[in-house]
Amino acid sequence: MATTSEQKKSKSPWGWIAVIGLFLLSKAKWLLVVLKIGKFATLASMFVSLWAYALFYGWKFAFAIIYLIFIHEMGHLVAAKLKKIPTSPAVFIPFLGAAIGIDPKKIKDAKTEFFVAYGGPLAGLLSIIPAFVLYTVTNDPYWVLVMQLGALINLFNLFPVSPLDGGRIVSVLSPKIWLIGLIVLIPIIFLSPDPILFLIFIFGFFTWWGQYKESKNVVIMEHEAMVLTNINNEFERFMYSYDKEYDDERKRNEFTTLYNKLNGQKDKVSRFLSNNSGFKFPIFQEKQRLSIKKHHAEEKALKNTLNIMGREKYNMEEDPQFDVIIEHTQEKNESKRKKINNEVKRIKTYYRTSLQTKIKSLFLYLGLAILLAIILVYAMNLLETSPLANL
Structure with a gap:
């Protein structure tokens, strides 16, 4: 699932619009029948989003967020192609993120859903590597920001509540985990009342309720x-x-x-x-x-x-x-x-998988989450000693 600038939490109406639209898109990308749009739409929408982010947050941040969203969505697209699942090209919408259209009828079981969902945050992890190399070479704190933002976006998406990628990933273990994720989310919302967390809970609840029904x-x-x-x-x-x-x-x-x-x-x-x-x-x-x-x-x-x-x-x-x-x-x-x-x-x-598949999937899920968490902490520590005064 594509995400937007979680770090730059705006209190303006644009922030609320972005949050609502983001989750509508994240839900829709698993439910929409393949969208009939050309590759030109990807490039055109990407440049429009780039301009919009730059207008509010500056060009450096805009390039970073577009790059991270693009790689994340390409991870889903490549994973879908490997499973021979038809998709639409990625489409960017300013302040909403991006999405690819996937026909849910083409996803036959939770194992396939795991593969397609896992492709996004896995690609997100790989997208951090160039930023790490560039920081090592240049010592420019901008690349630390890219590392932190990439880790935050993809770690956030691994939270085990559907329709986040994490919810789709853990479905191969059991969709009952969605309810556990919702219960864990309740005290987090009270401790840190944030519109994005509240909307995750709402969408997550209705997704869980739909599966329960x-x-x-x-x-x-x-x-x-x-x-x-x-x-x-x-x-x-x-x-x-x-x-x-x-x-x-x-x-x-x-x-x-x-x-x-x-x-x-x-x-x-x-x-x-x-x-x-x-x-x-x-x-x-x-x-x-x-x-x-x-x-x-x-x-x-x-x-x-x-x-x-x-x-x-x-x-x-x-x-x-x-x-x-x-x-x-x-x-x-x-x-x-x-x-x-x-x-x-x-x-x-649909959710019936072997014990071997469950163990392997759990290992991959936790491994990816731990790696992203380590990168996030590492980047945050670097930023504390290298303030981004030039951004």
């Missing part, structure tokens, strides 16, 4: 798939006993009996929902909420089935072939059930 939705989707299976079993029994030699009246009566049976089940579910329509508190009344949602899914499956049966019968109004109507309805229910099961499988397996 998705895990609960698995149970609901599984219930809906089970209901569709039961309905199709009813159709199987109907087809087994159905005789094409029956007279038209008997055929119609048997079809009507099956239709009424399903309609009765639907009415029973609807009555339950009507009697339990009151508000239920999330988490505290989660069992009741889950039961109601499962009944909604059951009602939906029954309503859709009855609607399909009704449409199929209407299409054959002159000469209704009830066995064909049932077969068509059964096929559509089976298609829906397969889609649900595929989605359930995707959700269940």
